[in-house]
Amino acid sequence: RKEVEQDPGPFNVPEGATVAFNCTYSNSASQSFFWYRQDCRKEPKLLMSVYSSGNEDGRFTAQLNRASQYISLLIRDSKLSDSATYLCVVRRYGGSQGNLIFGKGTKLSVKP
Amino acid sequence: DTAVSQTPKYLVTQMGNDKSIKCEQNLGHDTMYWYKQDSKKFLKIMFSYNNKELIINETVPNRFSPKSPDKAHLNLHINSLELGDSAVYFCASSLASDSPLHFGNGTRLTVT
Numbered sequence: 001r002k003e004v005e006q007d008p009g010p011f012n013v014p015e016g017a018t019v020a021f022n023c024t025y026s027n028s029a030s031q032s033f034f035w036y037r038q039d040c041r042k043e044p045k046l047l048m049s050v051y052s053s054g055n056e057d058g059r060f061t062a063q064l065n066r067a068s069q070y071i072s073l074l075i076r077d078s079k080l081s082d083s084a085t086y087l088c089v090v091r092r093y094g095g096s097q098g099n100l101i102f103g104k105g106t107k108l109s110v111k112p
Numbered sequence: 113d114t115a116v117s118q119t120p121k122y123l124v125t126q127m128g129n130d131k132s133i134k135c136e137q138n139l140g141h142d143t144m145y146w147y148k149q150d151s152k153k154f155l156k157i158m159f160s161y162n163n164k165e166l167i168i169n170e171t172v173p174n175r176f177s178p179k180s181p182d183k184a185h186l187n188l189h190i191n192s193l194e195l196g197d198s199a200v201y202f203c204a205s206s207l208a209s210d211s212p213l214h215f216g217n218g219t220r221l222t223v224t
Binding site: 032034042043044045046049085087091099100102104105 | 147152153154155156157160168202210212213214215217218
């Protein structure tokens with residue numbers, strides 16, 4: 001089982017839709033959580049950190065459930081420019097200290 | 113511009129050759145990384161340096177040798193290139209080992 005798992009998609013949604021992605025992690029020692037966005041043939045960019053109490057940044061809401069070991073990302077009122085691959089990222093301490101483990105990403109395609 | 117910059121952007125070479133990829137960051141970050149993203153889009157850490165010292169060395173063939181002349185630079189030298197080395201290599205930096213990453217725009221390596 002991979003340490004960070006995501007549904008690869010693609011999620012094809014119309015503009016204005018609300019879409020949610022989930023991500024599960026297997027290592028309970030994981031300490032920090034992030035969502036990154038990667039556009040086609042570009043570098044990953046930090047979208048938002050994920051805090052235990054949940055956090056929101058504009059149309060984006062991130063949630064963490066430590067008991068069930070999953071992270072979610074909700075995008076409201078989808079825009080064409082939201083089309084990208086969304087990477088779930090977990091920081092694991094111990095062993096390779098402070099190592100960031102990336103999921104394979106969930107591809108989102110927002111259509112007009 | 114403040115950024116992580118890596119060169120070259122594209123690198124096409126034959127099996128058996130030796131090549132280097134350079135990375136520089138002017139963000140004043142203490143930690144730098146090399147990641148490999150393969151054809152399946154899986155992003156995996158290779159090395160991490162903190163203030164010129166190696167802190168992470170994942171299971172990478174010893175044909176790959178990172179060099180950090182100062183904390184703003186982390187270069188990657190690859191000896192005896194193999195077909196399986198074809199991938200996109202991303203350099204990244206972070207303020208500290210537990211901070212989010214800032215990625216360079218990647219080097220697409222093709223080994224023929």
